[in-house]
Amino acid sequence: MQEITEKGNLLDSQGNLIVDGWARQPLRDVNLEDLNFYSLRFLQPLRTKRWQYYGITTPTHYFSFTLSHIGYLGPVFVYVLDFETCKYQEETVNTLFGRGVTLSRDSKEGECHYEKGALRVHFSISKDSERRLEVSWPDFGGVPFKADIRLGLPAGHESLVNIFRYDNKRFYYTRKINCMPVQGRVEYGYDMDVASHEIRPQVYEIDPRNSLGNLDWGVGVWPYRSFWIWGSCSRYLPDGRTLGLNLGAGMGNDPDLADNAVILNGRIHKISRVDFKYDTADFKKPWQMKSRDGRLELEFVPFFERVAKTDAVVLASEVHQMFGRYNGKVVMDDGEQIRIDGLIGWAEEHHARW
Numbered sequence: 144m145q146e147i148t149e150k151g152n153l154l155d156s157q158g159n160l161i162v163d164g165w166a167r168q169p170l171r172d173v174n175l176e177d178l179n180f181y182s183l184r185f186l187q188p189l190r191t192k193r194w195q196y197y198g199i200t201t202p203t204h205y206f207s208f209t210l211s212h213i214g215y216l217g218p219v220f221v222y223v224l225d226f227e228t229c230k231y232q233e234e235t236v237n238t239l240f241g242r243g244v245t246l247s248r249d250s251k252e253g254e255c256h257y258e259k260g261a262l263r264v265h266f267s268i269s270k271d272s273e274r275r276l277e278v279s280w281p282d283f284g285g286v287p288f289k290a291d292i293r294l295g296l297p298a299g300h301e302s303l304v305n306i307f308r309y310d311n312k313r314f315y316y317t318r319k320i321n322c323m324p325v326q327g328r329v330e331y332g333y334d335m336d337v338a339s340h341e342i343r344p345q346v347y348e349i350d351p352r353n354s355l356g357n358l359d360w361g362v363g364v365w366p367y368r369s370f371w372i373w374g375s376c377s378r379y380l381p382d383g384r385t386l387g388l389n390l391g392a393g394m395g396n397d398p399d400l401a402d403n404a405v406i407l408n409g410r411i412h413k414i415s416r417v418d419f420k421y422d423t424a425d426f427k428k429p430w431q432m433k434s435r436d437g438r439l440e441l442e443f444v445p446f447f448e449r450v451a452k453t454d455a456v457v458l459a460s461e462v463h464q465m466f467g468r469y470n471g472k473v474v475m476d477d478g479e480q481i482r483i484d485g486l487i488g489w490a491e492e493h494h495a496r497w
Contacts, residue, residue, distance in 0.1 A: 145400075146413075147171070147306070153316055154178065160314045163400065166304040167411050169318050173249045173362055180312040180364055187364075189214040192497070193246050195255055195266060196359040197276055199292060199325055200377055200487065201349055203227065205466065206290065206329060208276055210244055210255050210264055213497060215458045217241030219257045219264055221280055221288065222449070223331060224466060226487060229447045232284040236262070237453075250318045250360040272296055274323070274358070283331065292327035292349060294356040296320065300409035305402050307363075307395030315363035315394055321387025321406045322377045323358070324351035355385060369393075369495045372419050373402070374432065374443065376469055376488025384408045386481065388469065388488060390417050390432060390439075403434065405473045405481075412475045414439050423492070426463045430490055432471075441471035441483065443490050457496075464491035 145164030153171040155161055158179025162171070181187050194211035205224045211217065217240070222233035236259070238244060247253025247268065255266040265277040278290040302320040309315070327349045334345040355377040374390035384407060391402030403414040415436035422428045430443040445467035453460040468485045475481065 147304075152177070153306070153314075158312050160306065160308055160312070163306045163308040163314075163395070163397070165306075165400065165413070167301040169250055169302070169304050171306065171316065173316065175362070178312075178364070189240075190364055191362070192365055193362045194360070195246065195250070197266070197274075197294070198357045198359075198375075198377075199349065199354060200356070201347070201354040204347065205487075205489075206292075208264065208266075208278060208290070210246060210257055210266060212241035212244045212246055213458075215240065215455070215497070216453075217244035217257070218453075219244065221264070221278060221283070223288075223329075224447060224449070226446075226466075231447065231449065233449070233451075234280055234283050234288075250320075250358070272298075276327075286332045287330070287344070289330040289344075290327065292325060292329070292356075294323040294325045294358075295351070296323055297409060301406065301411040302358075303389050303402065303404045303406070303411060305394075305400065307397075307400060309364075309366055309396055313364045313366055315361060315365060317361040317363075317394075317402070318358070319360075319375070319389045319402065320358040321355075321375065321389060322385035322409065323356040325349055325354050325356040326351045353379065355379070355387075357387070365495070365497065367496060369493075369497065371493050372491065373493070374419075374430075374488065374490035376486050378486045378488070380481070386483075386486070388441075388473075388486075390414075390419075390490075392417060392419060403439075405439070405475065407475060407481070412473075414473075419490075421490075421492075426465055426492070430465070430467075432490075438474040439471075441469050441473075443488075444468050444470070445490075459496040460493070461495075462491055462493045464489055 147166040199206040217238040220235040251271040274294040280288040329347040330344040332345040371393040387406035421430040445465035447466040449464040
């Protein structure tokens with residue numbers, strides 16, 4: 144697994160991927176203007192996929208916000224999961240050919256947004272040090288939803304960056320940031336004030352002392368039929384350190400170049416290829432995850448299944464995203480072994496025709 148340490152472009156002037164491998168920071172410029180995989184270049188945007196997916200894990204809830212442009216469509220979606228009750232709500236807007244969706248050039252700075260009437264989803268990045276998520280969704284399952292959230296990225300905090308190579312100038316460039324301290328508030332639904340008997344918005348205050356955020360950023364030209372597995376969590380350990388997991392399989396032509404790492408207090412500890420065992424007939428059964436270098440051995444026990452399906456003839460997608468608890472052990476680069484006991488995260492299987 145080659146570690147990329149030099150800055151440069153992602154593509155050469157002929158649209159060829161210059162390098163594949165992994166990095167601790169996004170060192171390669173996203174020069175999509177040099178894409179060259181179709182002779183009729185005006186068709187290229189239909190096969191180019193870009194997204195920014197944010198997740199916020201609090202002690203009680205998971206809040207997720209996504210802006211994406213996948214060529215044929217521009218899916219914009221928000222979902223909320225209550226860990227205790229498993230109450231779940233998701234709302235999605237699919238805009239044809241991604242009209243109205245604006246995404247920044249890369250994952251380090253810029254503005255991303257979608258707006259239609261009173262519905263507004265806006266992400267802003269200030270030189271990779273602070274991210275702000277502003278969301279207003281007036282009809283979110285019949286009630287209004289508002290969020291104003293800030294995620295910090297401490298200096299020197301490492302993220303897992305991968306550049307995966309496919310055939311015929313196809314590739315996937317991804318950055319996963321785990322364990323960003325997050326603060327802000329979400330207004331979702333209504334609550335009765337006991338003293339005044341007034342109905343007020345239900346407010347969820349998000350505290351950086353117990354809540355962490357993650358980013359899944361990606362851009363690429365995928366094969367038409369694609370598959371991946373992704374597992375992740377961002378949580379505080381009992382000793383106050385932050386621990387993130389990012390596990391993956393199915394991407395690129397090299398099975399040994401995988402999206403696997405443990406992120407301890409902002410430092411990447413790279414893990415080898417991980418074997419996943421789970422039951423596709425019943426995703427709620429426990430998953431087993433074991434790395435071939437022996438440094439990671441986990442059981443993931445789901446308690447909720449999120450299913451997202453799209454079937455639009457040429458475009459189809461099916462995701463089984465399981466929320467659950469990770470248990471087991473991971474070993475750091477210096478040999479420290481950390482026990483993982485009931486850390487809430489997720490694991491998903493995704494099949495796409497896009």
